[in-house]
Amino acid sequence: MEMNLDKNGLLDEEILTSERLSLLMEEKKYALVKEELAATAAPDLAELFYELDERYHPLLFRLLSKEQAAEVFVEMDTELKEALIGRFSDRELAEILDELYIDDTVDIIEEMPANVVKRILKNSTSEDRKIINTILRYPKDSAGTVMTTEYVRFTGDMTVEEALLHIRRVAIDKETIYTCYVTGRDKRLLGIVTAKDLLISDPETPLSEIMDENVIFVHTHDDKEEVAMKLEKYDFLAMPVVDSEGRLVGIVTIDDALDVLIEESEEDFAKMAAITPTETPYLKTDVFSIWKSRIPWLLILMISSTISSAILTGFESALPAVLVLFVPMIMGTGGNSGGQSSVTVTRSISLGEVEFPDIFRVFWKELRIGVMCAVTLGVVTFFKVWLIDGLLLANDAVTLTVSLTVALSLALTIIVAKIIGATLPLLAKKIGLDPAVMASPLITTLVDAISLIVYFFVAGSVLNI
Amino acid sequence: MEMNLDKNGLLDEEILTSERLSLLMEEKKYALVKEELAATAAPDLAELFYELDERYHPLLFRLLSKEQAAEVFVEMDTELKEALIGRFSDRELAEILDELYIDDTVDIIEEMPANVVKRILKNSTSEDRKIINTILRYPKDSAGTVMTTEYVRFTGDMTVEEALLHIRRVAIDKETIYTCYVTGRDKRLLGIVTAKDLLISDPETPLSEIMDENVIFVHTHDDKEEVAMKLEKYDFLAMPVVDSEGRLVGIVTIDDALDVLIEESEEDFAKMAAITPTETPYLKTDVFSIWKSRIPWLLILMISSTISSAILTGFESALPAVLVLFVPMIMGTGGNSGGQSSVTVTRSISLGEVEFPDIFRVFWKELRIGVMCAVTLGVVTFFKVWLIDGLLLANDAVTLTVSLTVALSLALTIIVAKIIGATLPLLAKKIGLDPAVMASPLITTLVDAISLIVYFFVAGSVLNI
Numbered sequence: 001m002e003m004n005l006d007k008n009g010l011l012d013e014e015i016l017t018s019e020r021l022s023l024l025m026e027e028k029k030y031a032l033v034k035e036e037l038a039a040t041a042a043p044d045l046a047e048l049f050y051e052l053d054e055r056y057h058p059l060l061f062r063l064l065s066k067e068q069a070a071e072v073f074v075e076m077d078t079e080l081k082e083a084l085i086g087r088f089s090d091r092e093l094a095e096i097l098d099e100l101y102i103d104d105t106v107d108i109i110e111e112m113p114a115n116v117v118k119r120i121l122k123n124s125t126s127e128d129r130k131i132i133n134t135i136l137r138y139p140k141d142s143a144g145t146v147m148t149t150e151y152v153r154f155t156g157d158m159t160v161e162e163a164l165l166h167i168r169r170v171a172i173d174k175e176t177i178y179t180c181y182v183t184g185r186d187k188r189l190l191g192i193v194t195a196k197d198l199l200i201s202d203p204e205t206p207l208s209e210i211m212d213e214n215v216i217f218v219h220t221h222d223d224k225e226e227v228a229m230k231l232e233k234y235d236f237l238a239m240p241v242v243d244s245e246g247r248l249v250g251i252v253t254i255d256d257a258l259d260v261l262i263e264e265s266e267e268d269f270a271k272m273a274a275i276t277p278t279e280t281p282y283l284k285t286d287v288f289s290i291w292k293s294r295i296p297w298l299l300i301l302m303i304s305s306t307i308s309s310a311i312l313t314g315f316e317s318a319l320p321a322v323l324v325l326f327v328p329m330i331m332g333t334g335g336n337s338g339g340q341s342s343v344t345v346t347r348s349i350s351l352g353e354v355e356f357p358d359i360f361r362v363f364w365k366e367l368r369i370g371v372m373c374a375v376t377l378g379v380v381t382f383f384k385v386w387l388i389d390g391l392l393l394a395n396d397a398v399t400l401t402v403s404l405t406v407a408l409s410l411a412l413t414i415i416v417a418k419i420i421g422a423t424l425p426l427l428a429k430k431i432g433l434d435p436a437v438m439a440s441p442l443i444t445t446l447v448d449a450i451s452l453i454v455y456f457f458v459a460g461s462v463l464n465i
Numbered sequence: 466m467e468m469n470l471d472k473n474g475l476l477d478e479e480i481l482t483s484e485r486l487s488l489l490m491e492e493k494k495y496a497l498v499k500e501e502l503a504a505t506a507a508p509d510l511a512e513l514f515y516e517l518d519e520r521y522h523p524l525l526f527r528l529l530s531k532e533q534a535a536e537v538f539v540e541m542d543t544e545l546k547e548a549l550i551g552r553f554s555d556r557e558l559a560e561i562l563d564e565l566y567i568d569d570t571v572d573i574i575e576e577m578p579a580n581v582v583k584r585i586l587k588n589s590t591s592e593d594r595k596i597i598n599t600i601l602r603y604p605k606d607s608a609g610t611v612m613t614t615e616y617v618r619f620t621g622d623m624t625v626e627e628a629l630l631h632i633r634r635v636a637i638d639k640e641t642i643y644t645c646y647v648t649g650r651d652k653r654l655l656g657i658v659t660a661k662d663l664l665i666s667d668p669e670t671p672l673s674e675i676m677d678e679n680v681i682f683v684h685t686h687d688d689k690e691e692v693a694m695k696l697e698k699y700d701f702l703a704m705p706v707v708d709s710e711g712r713l714v715g716i717v718t719i720d721d722a723l724d725v726l727i728e729e730s731e732e733d734f735a736k737m738a739a740i741t742p743t744e745t746p747y748l749k750t751d752v753f754s755i756w757k758s759r760i761p762w763l764l765i766l767m768i769s770s771t772i773s774s775a776i777l778t779g780f781e782s783a784l785p786a787v788l789v790l791f792v793p794m795i796m797g798t799g800g801n802s803g804g805q806s807s808v809t810v811t812r813s814i815s816l817g818e819v820e821f822p823d824i825f826r827v828f829w830k831e832l833r834i835g836v837m838c839a840v841t842l843g844v845v846t847f848f849k850v851w852l853i854d855g856l857l858l859a860n861d862a863v864t865l866t867v868s869l870t871v872a873l874s875l876a877l878t879i880i881v882a883k884i885i886g887a888t889l890p891l892l893a894k895k896i897g898l899d900p901a902v903m904a905s906p907l908i909t910t911l912v913d914a915i916s917l918i919v920y921f922f923v924a925g926s927v928l929n930i
Contacts, residue, residue, distance in 0.1 A: 196643075232727070255700045269737075297805075305794050309793055328793070328913075336739055353746045365752060369759070
């Protein structure tokens with residue numbers, strides 16, 4: 001994307017379009033293509049690849065600078081990556097791998113089939129291979145799997161000047177040079193020095209004098225979402241990751257943390273809408289994959305809804321016909337009430353604001369909110385049923401007692417729904433299940449069944465049936 | 466948070482607890498408190514303030530270094546901030562304001578009542594006041610409202626050495642020094658230079674030689690969520706913001722972009738669960754505020770559910786009793802199907818992956834997914850109703866025709882629900898409504914009504930009633 005001043009002296013973005021690129025390739029104006037590619041950012045280049053005919057891909061890729069090629073490669077989706085690797089010579093593959101940061105290589109390895117992984121490992125340096133294998137052994141979704149090992153490390157006896165010289169030498173291979181780490185000879189973390197500190201300090205100062213010793217760090221096995229939230233909390237550009245011995249083994253940079261947070265919240269959105277999360281963007285996902293991510297949940301929910309049907313069928317004959325009319329309203333409001341609480345609590349869990357020991361505080365809070373909502377909606381319902389359904393629509397079956405039964409059932413259902421909705425995700429988390437799945441329509445199914453039972457119980461008590 | 470090696474030589478985090486702090490304050494060991502506070506990160510200090518008795522706040526605040534005081538102040542919630550400002554002398558307030566980045570001051574102003582705002586403006590420098598007033602005039606949720614004006618600006622004729630000297634001089638007041646901007650005398654953006662470029666380049670090199678001229682930027686009036694997504698896309702640490710004349714007026718830093726993304730996705734979660742978004746964390750929000758954020762939606766949904774009830778009441782007498790049994794299942798599955806589509810499309814809109822012109826692609830995609838889901842669930846339902854409800858449970862009323870009617874109605878409902886769920890958020894966005902509100906249970910209400918009409922229509926056609 002290039003920026004120019006147009007005739008009016010205003011800024012104007014001149015974007016390389018796929019039509020233009022395609023035309024230039026057709027006309028074999030490769031020198032011009034090379035120039036235009038060089039002026040385009042990697043994420044935009046990746047998009048151009050998607051839009052362009054596949055036969056241009058290998059040539060186009062070779063027209064990129066080495067650095068750019070690696071950046072664009074990282075931005076592509078699995079399919080495109082695999083196709084390109086298939087066309088790379090071993091030397092080309094080795095070159096790309098050399099340019100990639102190690103955490104990106106690991107990401108690629110994780111999504112490739114075994115034969116491609118083999119080729120990647122074969123064409124990596126033996127040192128990289130060792131690091132890759134270590135990273136691959138970290139538990140799923142742990143800090144170890146998203147960290148990069150390419151950070152800048154100093155020893156405490158270095159001066160600011162020496163540190164700056166060191167950065168100058170190694171910067172090109174490091175993912176960030178803006179937060180640097182001071183360690184002992186045993187790689188134990190002693191302090192943090194930012195590039196800002198280095199730039200504003202006297203060159204003779206020893207690092208031990210300017211480093212911040214109050215280091216906040218995470219462990220390799222910590223959950224990557226917790227790490228990302230911690231990075232966000234402290235406004236860091238990078239978070240140091242230490243092993244069980246307290247040795248610095250890597251850093252998680254803010255761009256990766258941002259990706260983790262977006263990915264995890266999109267997963268929660270999917271789960272709460274009863275969808276199995278997929279990683280590809282909606283428009284790029286094929287119809288079959290989307291169907292596969294949605295149909296199991298629709299089936300489960302459909303089948304579980306038969307529980308409510310069974311309850312309804314069982315009690316229906318015992319219930320005056322007039323009460324059946326209000327079943328959908330009670331079930332619906334119960335479901336919505338429970339949904340509000342479960343989504344709130346589930347997100348609070350994800351954001352690290354609520355944990356299992358808070359369950360009693362959550363219970364007490366939702367109980368009060370539940371009672372307030374129950375009273376409000378109960379009163380509205382009572383008058384609505386009595387005045388509108390009963391008097392205005394002149395339905396003789398809707399007596400004052402019926403209005404009271406409906407209102408009372410609704411109120412009780414709301415309170416129960418709120419408490420279940422708020423506590424179930426916490427219980428799910430405690431026993432190792434995913435709270436977001438609980439906040440999904442599954443909770444509605446449960447609340448549906450409960451609301452019916454409440455309704456029949458109240459009807460039985462009030463109407464003596 | 467301090468890091469020490471414990472007896473076993475393992476890393477250990479020694480956190481300042483509110484109990485310890487409270488004890489130290491009680492015993493008036495202020496020198497020790499000061500020392501411990503200095504070793505604690507601002508977000509942790511803010512939490513300590515919440516946990517500590519309010520009478521300690523003013524003194525505690527005065528024991529912080531000026532820099533820390535500003536950082537902690539930013540982390541506090543509105544209530545605490547207001548209480549503290551009320552206790553500040555004008556001089557103290559001016560000192561804090563001097564330490565704050567201008568974007569943080571603007572955030573504070575936006576959440577304070579008029580009299581506090583007046584005091585803040587009175588105690589700001591006239592230069593700051595001018596900038597604050599400009600920022601406050603930008604439209605709600607625009608890039609202008611989240612940008613900071615404290616960035617590092619170079620002219621193209623400066624050398625690397627001069628640039629580094631300049632950074633040294635101004636760094637202390639800038640929100641980031643890692644991405645710097647080269648502008649002409651008229652403040653038009655010419656290029657970008659990173660601190661990394663400066664550190665690895667020869668001191669004599671003019672900036673015009675090393676700067677990246679392919680600048681990606683945003684405008685002051687662009688939506689802040691789009692700006693944040695763009696920053697994420699390009700993996701930037703800061704995004705330059707230009708005015709309508711193309712002059713650089715500010716930057717949006719990645720930490721603020723991250724906050725925007727988290728805030729916006731939490732708002733979407735709330736809306737999709739039929740809750741009016743609030744900004745405070747769940748456990749810190751009082752019961753009344755939560756009730757207020759939930760009750761209007763419960764009321765609206767309850768009232769709108771009477772539409773379905775009315776349809777049901779109207780058709781019920783015309784429908785064989787056996788068909789009524791399957792109403793909850795058809796309505797529920799329709800709601801879930803529509804919910805899946807609407808949440809997917811709404812999030813894709815939020816992430817900038819789908820826009821209104823994609824509506825036909827979305828329609829075509831959901832039509833195919835809808836048909837596939839409809840066929841799967843239709844077949845399952847047909848056999849389930851025929852074999853289990855009909856033959857196994859020996860319900861004579863469940864004939865082959867009834868099974869067919871139920872299956873067909875379910876299938877049609879799913880297709881319609883998916884199309885409505887997917888296209889309604891796009892239409893809402895087009896006419897300026899919030900798509901997330903559409904993805905909320907509101908869509909379920911609509912689908913409920915439609916599924917009933919479909920059911921009666923199919924029953925009428927197949928059963929000739």
